Amino acid sequence: MIELDNVAYSYGGGELLSGLTLRLAPGSFHFLTGPSGAGKTTLLKLCYGALVPTAGHARLFGEDVRRMDRDAIALSRRRIGVVHQDCQFLDHLSVAENVALPLTVAGEGGGDLEQNLIELMTWVGLKSRADALPPELSGGERQRAALARAVIMSPEVILADEPTGNVDWEMSQRLLRLLVELNRMGKTILIATHDLGLIRSAKTQVQARVLRISNRKLQAAGVDL
Amino acid sequence: MRLLQQTPGVASARALSEQEQQALLEPWFGPDLPLADLPVPQLIEIIEEGDGFDGAGLRLRLQAEVPGAVLDDHTRWRRPLVAAAGKLRLLGAVSILLIAGAVAAMVTLAANAALAANAQVIAVLRLVGATDGFIARAFVRRFTLRALGGATLGALAGAGALLLMPSAGETAGFLTGLSFVGWHWVFPLLVPLLTAAVAFAATAIAARRVLGDLR
Numbered sequence: 001m002i003e004l005d006n007v008a009y010s011y012g013g014g015e016l017l018s019g020l021t022l023r024l025a026p027g028s029f030h031f032l033t034g035p036s037g038a039g040k041t042t043l044l045k046l047c048y049g050a051l052v053p054t055a056g057h058a059r060l061f062g063e064d065v066r067r068m069d070r071d072a073i074a075l076s077r078r079r080i081g082v083v084h085q086d087c088q089f090l091d092h093l094s095v096a097e098n099v100a101l102p103l104t105v106a107g108e109g110g111g112d113l114e115q116n117l118i119e120l121m122t123w124v125g126l127k128s129r130a131d132a133l134p135p136e137l138s139g140g141e142r143q144r145a146a147l148a149r150a151v152i153m154s155p156e157v158i159l160a161d162e163p164t165g166n167v168d169w170e171m172s173q174r175l176l177r178l179l180v181e182l183n184r185m186g187k188t189i190l191i192a193t194h195d196l197g198l199i200r201s202a203k204t205q206v207q208a209r210v211l212r213i214s215n216r217k218l219q220a221a222g223v224d225l
Numbered sequence: 226m227r228l229l230q231q232t233p234g235v236a237s238a239r240a241l242s243e244q245e246q247q248a249l250l251e252p253w254f255g256p257d258l259p260l261a262d263l264p265v266p267q268l269i270e271i272i273e274e275g276d277g278f279d280g281a282g283l284r285l286r287l288q289a290e291v292p293g294a295v296l297d298d299h300t301r302w303r304r305p306l307v308a309a310a311g312k313l314r315l316l317g318a319v320s321i322l323l324i325a326g327a328v329a330a331m332v333t334l335a336a337n338a339a340l341a342a343n344a345q346v347i348a349v350l351r352l353v354g355a356t357d358g359f360i361a362r363a364f365v366r367r368f369t370l371r372a373l374g375g376a377t378l379g380a381l382a383g384a385g386a387l388l389l390m391p392s393a394g395e396t397a398g399f400l401t402g403l404s405f406v407g408w409h410w411v412f413p414l415l416v417p418l419l420t421a422a423v424a425f426a427a428t429a430i431a432a433r434r435v436l437g438d439l440r
Contacts, residue, residue, distance in 0.1 A: 070357055077354035088349050105355035149353065
C-alpha cells in the first residue's frame with residue numbers, strides 16, 4: 001500500500017533520514033518510535049505525500065510520489081486517514097461538519113452517509129457533542145474527532161502521529177481500542193508514538209510490529225518491549 | 226443656389242424659411258420681431274459631404290457671381306471642439322482600463338491576504354483530500370460575489386447621479402448631454418458583470434499561485 005524504498009530526507013543541511021525502507025502491508029499494525037526529533041513526523045509525512053523524499057522512492061498505492069501531481073496526491077489522501085498530535089479543524093464549522101469534511105470536499109453526501117456519520121460519532125463517543133464547535137472540545141475529544149474524520153472515508157491506511165500525545169492514560173487506552181478495532185476491520189495502521197506503555201498495552205490486543213528510528217535508520221525493535 | 230449645388234463636396238444647399246430664421250433670432254430679439262421689416266440676410270444652409278468643399282475656392286466664386294454673399298464655415302471653429310470631444314472619449318476609455326486594472330490589483334491583494342489568513346483552513350482541507358480546484362473555488366466564489374455586489378451598488382449610485390444630470394434637450398450643448406440615452410442604459414448594467422469577471426480571473430490566478438507553493 002505504502003512503500004518507502006531506500007528513502008532519504010533532509011530539510012537542507014544534514015540528512016534526517018537516510019537509506020530507509022518500509023513496506024506497509026494491508027491489515028498490518030505498526031508502531032513507530034524513537035526519540036524526539038528523530039524524524040517520526042517526517043516519516044509519516046513521507047507516507048502521505050506531504051513531503052517528497054530527497055533520495056529514493058516513495059510509492060503510494062503503487063504510484064511514485066514524485067510523479068504524482070497535486071490532485072493525484074489529494075485523491076490519494078482520501079484513501080489515507082491522518083491523525084495529527086495537534087489536530088486542526090475548521091473552527092467555524094460544527095464537530096459533525098468537520099468530521100464529514102472529507103465527504104464534503106470529495107463531493108459526496110446523501111442520506112446513507114448521514115446515517116454513517118451518526119454511527120461514527122457514536123462510535124467515538126462524540127454524539128452529544130456533534131453540534132459543538134471545535135474550540136469547545138477537550139483534548140481527548142479533539143483527538144477522537146480527528147480519528148473520526150480520518151476514518152469517515154473508510155480509508156485503507158490510517159496514519160496517527162502521537163494520537164495520545166496530550167490526553168490522559170484512560171483516554172489513550174480508549175483511542176488505542178478504537179485503532180485496534182479499525183485494524184480488525186482490515187485497515188492498515190501506523191502509529192508514531194514515544195509512549196512505550198501504549199505499545200505494551202497494544203501488544204496484548206493485537207499483533208503489532210514496532211519500528212524504531214535511530215541513527216537516521218529504521219530498525220525493527222520487537223523483542224525488548 | 227445653383228452655384229452651391231454644383232460645387233463638389235456639397236451634399237445639399239437649402240434656403241432657410243422665414244419661420245426658421247425667426248426661431249433662430251427669437252432668443253435675442255424676442256418673439257414679436259417683425260422679420261420682414263428688418264434687413265435680415267437670407268440664410269442658406271450647406272451640408273457638406275465626403276471630404277467637404279474647398280472653402281477658399283467657393284468664396285472666390287461667390288464673390289465673382291453673388292457679391293453680397295458671405296460664406297461662414299462652421300467647421301472651422303467646430304473642428305477643435307470635435308477633436309476635444311474625441312479626446313474626451315479616449316480619456317474615458319483609458320480611465321475605464323485603469324479602473325479595471327486597479328480592481329484586479331486590489332482583488333489580487335485582498336485574495337492573497339485572505340489566503341494567507343486562512344493558511345490553517347487550507348492545510349486542513351489539503352489533509353482531508355481537497356483538490357486545488359475545490360479550495361480555489363471556495364475563495365474565487367466569495368471574491369467574485371463580493372465584487373459583483375460592490376460593483377452593483379456602485380453602478381446603481383453612478384446611474385442615479387447620471388439621472389440627476391440635465392438632459393440633452395432643444396438647447397443642448399455638448400456638455401449637458403452626459404446622461405445615457407435609450408439603449409445606452411445597458412452600459413451601467415455591464416459594469417458589475419465586468420467587475421465580477423475581473424475579480425474572478427484575479428482570484429483564480431492568485432489562488433493557484435498560493436496553492437502551488439503548498440504541498
